[in-house]
Amino acid sequence: MSESRIRVLCIDDEARILRALKALFRDMEVYTTTDPAEAIRWAAEKDIDVVVCDQRMPKMQGIEVLREIRIAHPRAMRVLLTGYADLNAVIGSVNEGEVFRYINKPWDNTELREVVQLAAKIAREAPPLQDKAIDEIDKEQARKEVGILVIEDDPEVQKRLREILAPHYQVRFVSSPDRALAVLEQNEVGVVISETAGQHGDFTALLKALKQYHPHIATVIVTDRANAQVAIDLINEGQVFRLLLKPLRMGSCRLSVDAAVGRYWQLKQNPLAARRYIVAPKAESQMPAWLSGNLLQRIRMLPQRLLGLARAG
Amino acid sequence: MIGGVLAGLFAMAAGVLGWMLRKERAQRAEIASRIPELEDQLGKMQQSQAQVIHTTKLASLGQMIAGVAHEMNTPIGFVKSNVEVVRELMGEYRELLAKVDKGFAMLLAADLAKPGAAEAVRKGIDKLRTALASDERLRDSDELLKDSVDGLVQIANLVKNLKGFARVDQDGMDLMDVNESVESALVIAAHQLRDRIEVKRELNPVPKIRGVASQINQVLLNLITNAAQAMGEGGTLSVASRRSGDQIEIDIADTGPGIPDDVLPKIFDPFFTTKPVGEGTGLGLSIVHKIVQSHGGAIKVRTAAGKGTTFTVSFPIDHALLKQPG
Numbered sequence: 080m081s082e083s084r085i086r087v088l089c090i091d092d093e094a095r096i097l098r099a100l101k102a103l104f105r106d107m108e109v110y111t112t113t114d115p116a117e118a119i120r121w122a123a124e125k126d127i128d129v130v131v132c133d134q135r136m137p138k139m140q141g142i143e144v145l146r147e148i149r150i151a152h153p154r155a156m157r158v159l160l161t162g163y164a165d166l167n168a169v170i171g172s173v174n175e176g177e178v179f180r181y182i183n184k185p186w187d188n189t190e191l192r193e194v195v196q197l198a199a200k201i202a203r204e205a206p207p208l209q210d211k212a213i214d215e216i217d218k219e220q221a222r223k224e225v226g227i228l229v230i231e232d233d234p235e236v237q238k239r240l241r242e243i244l245a246p247h248y249q250v251r252f253v254s255s256p257d258r259a260l261a262v263l264e265q266n267e268v269g270v271v272i273s274e275t276a277g278q279h280g281d282f283t284a285l286l287k288a289l290k291q292y293h294p295h296i297a298t299v300i301v302t303d304r305a306n307a308q309v310a311i312d313l314i315n316e317g318q319v320f321r322l323l324l325k326p327l328r329m330g331s332c333r334l335s336v337d338a339a340v341g342r343y344w345q346l347k348q349n350p351l352a353a354r355r356y357i358v359a360p361k362a363e364s365q366m367p368a369w370l371s372g373n374l375l376q377r378i379r380m381l382p383q384r385l386l387g388l389a390r391a392g
Numbered sequence: 393m394i395g396g397v398l399a400g401l402f403a404m405a406a407g408v409l410g411w412m413l414r415k416e417r418a419q420r421a422e423i424a425s426r427i428p429e430l431e432d433q434l435g436k437m438q439q440s441q442a443q444v445i446h447t448t449k450l451a452s453l454g455q456m457i458a459g460v461a462h463e464m465n466t467p468i469g470f471v472k473s474n475v476e477v478v479r480e481l482m483g484e485y486r487e488l489l490a491k492v493d494k495g496f497a498m499l500l501a502a503d504l505a506k507p508g509a510a511e512a513v514r515k516g517i518d519k520l521r522t523a524l525a526s527d528e529r530l531r532d533s534d535e536l537l538k539d540s541v542d543g544l545v546q547i548a549n550l551v552k553n554l555k556g557f558a559r560v561d562q563d564g565m566d567l568m569d570v571n572e573s574v575e576s577a578l579v580i581a582a583h584q585l586r587d588r589i590e591v592k593r594e595l596n597p598v599p600k601i602r603g604v605a606s607q608i609n610q611v612l613l614n615l616i617t618n619a620a621q622a623m624g625e626g627g628t629l630s631v632a633s634r635r636s637g638d639q640i641e642i643d644i645a646d647t648g649p650g651i652p653d654d655v656l657p658k659i660f661d662p663f664f665t666t667k668p669v670g671e672g673t674g675l676g677l678s679i680v681h682k683i684v685q686s687h688g689g690a691i692k693v694r695t696a697a698g699k700g701t702t703f704t705v706s707f708p709i710d711h712a713l714l715k716q717p718g
Contacts, residue, residue: 099469099473135587140587162469163583
């Protein structure tokens with residue numbers, strides 16, 4: 080990291096929260112404001128590394144502030160700090176804010192400092208991706224090369240996804256983690272679309288493990304088992320790219336999958352940027368029994384050449 | 393001839409009368425036999441109504457607790473962080489103290505007989521005193537602790553409100569100030585209002601009423617919650633209280649879309665709801681109505697499409713208070 084101190088920008092409508100954060104980050108260069116417009120202006124002006132933003136504020140919601148900052152100053156990493164865990168805020172923080180971490184108030188000082196320090200390191204070392212769609216030629220090539228894996232056991236939803244995606248992409252459908260791994264081992268998969276759970280159990284553990292070892296694969300969650308905590312965990316431990324609620328709408332589903340393919344394609348050209356989407360490593364002992372052991376080993380060993388990447392590190 | 397006919401008619405009438413009496417007796421017996429069954433049914437209905445009221449009270453308690461818990465996350469967040477940080481700062485200050493102590497020890501060991509030594513020691517002491525007094529960690533700690541005390545007072549108030557709101561310890565009629573109820577209902581509902589809805593208060597001093605505080609609180613919370621839900625995209629919630637003759641009146645007004653004409657007559661009906669299945673019990677306003685009636689009060693509603701809805705609840709001022717002069 081360069082010599083200068085970490086520059087962190089904190090936004091909250093409660094001045095006492097801002098003073099607390101300023102004291103907590105006292106070894107960093109801290110900017111605090113209760114005014115979202117000022118925050119958006121400052122982000123680029125002060126070349127901020129990390130933004131820590133409250134969600135519920137009277138003038139503007141946190142996810143809107145983060146979305147604006149993402150556009151104005153994409154280099155900064157974004158953290159949402161909120162006392163409320165309502166599902167809409169969580170979904171917005173994924174789809175619009177593309178946050179690095181979603182942290183609940185009251186926070187843990189050590190954990191929050193570590194998150195900010197890690198985020199700052201990544202903000203300085205990993206280049207940001209361009210926030211625009213890939214061009215038509217790339218799109219054509221991406222469609223030919225990049226496969227989409229759908230983990231879903233509801234035949235109705237499979238049918239719907241096939242209608243929406245099959246005309247444009249190579250889509251493969253599976254309903255179990257074991258079959259999912261088989262597809263991943265034999266094909267270049269850039270995007271995984273998945274329910275949070277199915278008859279075979281919880282899929283989120285699989286998605287998180289996949290992200291832990293292969294952060295460039297974009298995951299899109301399609302669910303009707305909406306639950307704020309599950310979604311928060313999917314951000315912090317799974318860096319989920321998009322979160323869609325059933326019933327699926329053709330337009331938003333297409334847009335999300337296009338964006339996910341674009342994300343994967345861009346990361347393929349800029350492998351270093353994948354660090355922006357890393358998750359905190361989880362010990363094998365914390366994973367469910369069905370995942371640890373054989374399946375996890377297969378995830379670790381997924382051939383990097385199929386992913387079009389040189390092995391990182 | 394006529395006498396015979398009359399006698400015949402009389403006998404017939406007597407027969408009919410007797411038959412009717414017998415029939416009535418049989419009916420009475422039948423009704424009497426059904427009384428226990430009907431009483432049993434009535435009992436069951438009363439019981440299930442009590443259960444429904446209890447369930448909705450529990451639901452609104454749950455909603456309250458969730459709301460207040462969320463409200464507490466902010467003050468707990470900075471108080472907890474501040475106390476930890478102050479502890480770290482104190483640790484650093486202790487290190488400074490140790491250094492200063494070392495400095496004093498050196499100064500004490502100085503040989504004051506040497507020329508200029510007394511002057512050097514005096515300067516040294518000044519320097520150490522300034523270092524101790526002007527250390528920014530002291531000032532920062534002070535500020536952080538001041539915020540923390542504020543935060544703890546805020547948490548204490550929330551808990552007090554919650555306790556006062558539910559009144560689990562007392563369920564009897566008491567003299568109460570409705571303005572206090574309005575304020576605590578607003579605190580309890582704060583998480584639903586916070587970032588979307590502006591609250592305007594016009595609470596005038598009013599005489600006390602006699603009521604069950606937990607029930608009056610529930611009335612106000614239900615009306616405020618309904619108003620907040622009517623303004624999905626934000627708006628203004630106006631609460632007002634005033635005296636009107638021997639009544640007090642409370643207005644809860646929203647700037648929502650208003651209640652449609654076909655819905656308006658049904659709003660106080662039990663189980664009537666416009667919310668999707670599973671979201672509303674349809675009991676909120678029917679319970680409000682029941683509670684207001686049981687307090688000898690009344691509830692009125694005025695609504696205008698596109699402009700909003702105002703519920704006005706009135707309660708009689710306590711008799712004893714009315715008799716007092718002034």
